[in-house]
Every structure is written in C-alpha cells, then in structure tokens.
Amino acid sequence: xxxxxxxxxxxxxxxxxxxxxxxxxxxxxxxxxxxxxxxxxxxxxxxxxxxxxxxxxxxxxxxxxxxxxxxxxxxxxxx
Ligand SMILES: [Cu+2]
Numbered sequence: 001x002x003x004x005x006x007x008x009x010x011x012x013x014x015x016x017x018x019x020x021x022x023x024x025x026x027x028x029x030x031x032x033x034x035x036x037x038x039x040x041x042x043x044x045x046x047x048x049x050x051x052x053x054x055x056x057x058x059x060x061x062x063x064x065x066x067x068x069x070x071x072x073x074x075x076x077x078x079x
Pocket of ligand 1: 059062
C-alpha cells in the first residue's frame with residue numbers, strides 16, 4: 001500500500017516538473033509563431049493576452065493554467 005502511494009506521489013511530482021518546464025517552451029513557441037505569422041490586429045491582441053496570461057500563471061505556479069493559455073494562443077494563431 002505504501003509503495004503504491006509513493007509511486008503515485010512520484011508520478012505527480014514528475015508530471016508537475018514536466019509541466020513547469022513545459023510552460024516557458026510553449027510560451028516561447030507562441031512568441032516565435034506570433035512573429036513568424038502574425039494574424040490580424042484583433043487576433044494578435046488576443047494572442048498577446050493569452051501569452052501574458054500564460055506567463056502570469058507560470059510565475060504563480062499554476063502550470064496547468066499556463067499550458068492551457070499557451071495552447072489557446074496557438075489556436076488563435078491557427079495551429
Ligand atoms: Cu509553468
């Protein structure tokens with residue numbers, strides 16, 4: 001029972017770390033894509049908002065929310 005608990009805790013820790021490392025990469029990709037293929041002005045405002053949100057959530061430790069915002073920016077860019 002204890003072993004299962006430890007394995008589960010480790011899995012959560014590993015997933016958390018992976019997500020924490022993922023956000024800056026995803027945000028970087030967003031920024032690169034926004035530069036490479038800017039959409040219309042209204043879309044870019046929304047993209048910038050999502051990127052700013054992703055950075056904020058990452059700093060706050062809400063990595064899942066950060067990844068969601070970063071992926072939302074991708075969608076807005078047509079990815
Ligand atoms: Cu993060």
